[in-house]
Amino acid sequence: MTDRPTDCPTDRHADGHPDRYTVISADCHAGADLLDYRPYLEKRHHEAFDAWAATYVNPYEDLLADTADRNWNSERRLSELEADGIVAEVVFPNTVPPFFPSASLMAPAPTREEYAHRWAGLRAHNRWLADFCAAAPGRRAGVAQILLNDVDEAVEEIRRTKEAGLTGGILLPGAPPGSGVPELYSETYDPIWAACAELGVPVNHHGGSASPPLGDEPAARAVFMVETTWFSHRALWHLIFGGAFRRHPGLRLVLTEQGSGWIPGVMDMLDYYHERLVAAASRAVTAESRFGAGLAASMGKGPSEVWRDNCFVGASFMRPHEVPLRDRIGLDKIMWGSDYPHDEGTTPYSREGLRIAYAGVPRDEVAAMVGGNAARVYGFDLALLDPLAAVHGPEVAEIATPLEKVPEGATSPAFAPGGSVRVW
Template sequence: MSERYTVISADCHAGADLLDYRPYLEKKYLDEFDAWARAYVNPFADLAAEDAARNWDSDRRLAELAADGIVAEVVYPNTVPPFFPSGSLTAGPPSQADYELRWAGLRAHNRWLADFCARAPGRRAGVAQIMLNVPEDAADEIRRVREAGLTGGVLVPGVPPGAPVPALHSPVYEPIWAACEEYDVPVNHHGGSGAPGLEPDPAALAVFIVEVAWYSHRALWHLIFGGVFERHPRLRFVLSEQGADWIPGVLDTLDYFYARYRGDPSTAEAKFGGPAAERLSLTPSEYFARNCWVGATFMKPNETPLRHRIGVDKIMWGSDYPHDEGTHPYSREALRRSYADVDPAENRAMFAGNAAAVYGFDLAALRPVAERHGPAVEEIAEPLTAVPEGATSPVFAPEIIRRAW
């Protein structure tokens, strides 16, 4: 029998159909939810199409992922939670006036997600959602979702320019970081978060695509220079669906600034950054090595050669199911395109081992499923020579060398 890989997607998305969130809301919000739902117009075509059921149809989802060679998944949000104008990833922090209802909506999603994950024991690690407006509320929810069995950790939103909440480096968020470290809850920061709102203008939309990942990257240096990793050495921080090729260059840049901050006090860098750097005992690249992981969704062929600079033990592959830019139903081909010439031991780490370490998947329990559905080692070792017809993921795009931020 051929040896097969266990493949865990560290980046998938799910959510309830709009009205299916209703049973998970507190009773005092039901009348407002009914009025909101009657007036709501879904802005996302993919959530109104027949395939939208992939977000909440557990049996269909398991079957499609298994056919794609994937045996377990980390589940980020996708559909629109109650009282939100759009998906929560890109909605941004609410005003204080909107906070109560949106917070109720996110808690309803977290309750739904716990039930959804329980339908496939050991095969789903659900990522709970929080808000930054009231850090004490967020810390309470972190404790609750951990007790409810959500093992995917918590999704910390970014802070766009002009947001009604402080930047991520602010000490006001200390209750959140402390709760995550105390309860061993991974902190996830997903691409799309922290960017300014979309504008219905061709140039603005094009600029958004260019800049959206960079706005998510900002969380890394905010947490480093905000001293979060210094104060919480056991905190696990995952940067998901933001690419991976930017990491080596950015770490070099952050280390450069750190050295300047700690160097000659007469320099401009030291005058600006010295007080923050003096509180740090490690360099930025050392904090990354200790505290950070990469949800390297559909890692592209030009990124794979950087794996040793990033850290083979830091990279977690993801399919981005069920998004159009995801690799489904060609995940096996995507793995061949990027990992054909990689040592199988390294592939085992990036395909499953690292995700198991971060999110608590039991590889031994997943092994029988992988023996039925996982891709064979020799299959992945065969270079992909032709892109599947209809494949839309960036992993299949012609290789273009782009300079990382």
């Protein structure tokens, strides 16, 4: 799919200690405790917030447990990440923002009546996140949240959060069937893509954020697990076929916590349909030619070229069966993540998670996937992080040693036995 890059980041260390990796988690989550969002809301929303918070029942056990403060306790978080070998993180949302029924990553699209309050809640989260990132300068790239219902408001928030110091880009909401907003391939969103390209703001699309509501029956929950990553993948082909990257060549898309083994097969599929439809459009009018009409002109480059030039994957806890695909995915595209503080994350066994994935992989390649690529995409300063890694980072020799036994208590799918390549 892509040739090995000649300028792929290496494991350079500013302090002259080349025996440890600088690990940046490209997938972590945080948020304020519910009532701590109040000071970040405009005062005109305080009364409504008080009424909402008084009756809200949090549906998430992990946000009610004694470990919930890992989401907002800056010192605890730094300590636990350092103990896990991680010196910096990309911070996605986790806790419930004001006026939302659930975490915003999974919340349904707002009705018109809910819209103003939901926007106020997301702005409050973004303000809180800017302060949270400022508490650990250079070590957190916060991902700002937007809604798609009003594109002009979204662009305004993108510019404001960039100025406020959030360097993780934006979280692109899903547009599942029935959401009431245009599909992601729509040119309606061009002002958003233009602002992100202009400002160098990555567009992040996180797994689990694009599935339609399915209900609570056991079958529905199983179907959700089967389909959720597919619905998240849709953003990739929507933006490619929609021509967003032709109109905005500086746009960067990051697909996070959706795995990575599916990418080669999906890109082969997209190339196939692109070539087939473009070819059909150049022939006499047939049923199929109409499907490809105008596609070549609107898209510009083919899918694999777009992937090569504009796309990245927050592969999270990369699994052993995915690693041999790294050249087909693109070594310069892959960013490892611990998914802290989620139960399915690798904490506190991230070193073991790195070993089970990367033992036997050349050192410069590991360095790129566990930190160098994320530094480049999100603007982390390795000169600041390398001295921290010299103290806290995992040793190169340690990660090179195959993991013989999964730690007791490890809950991450990174340690699941077996596994095959996902092709969709």
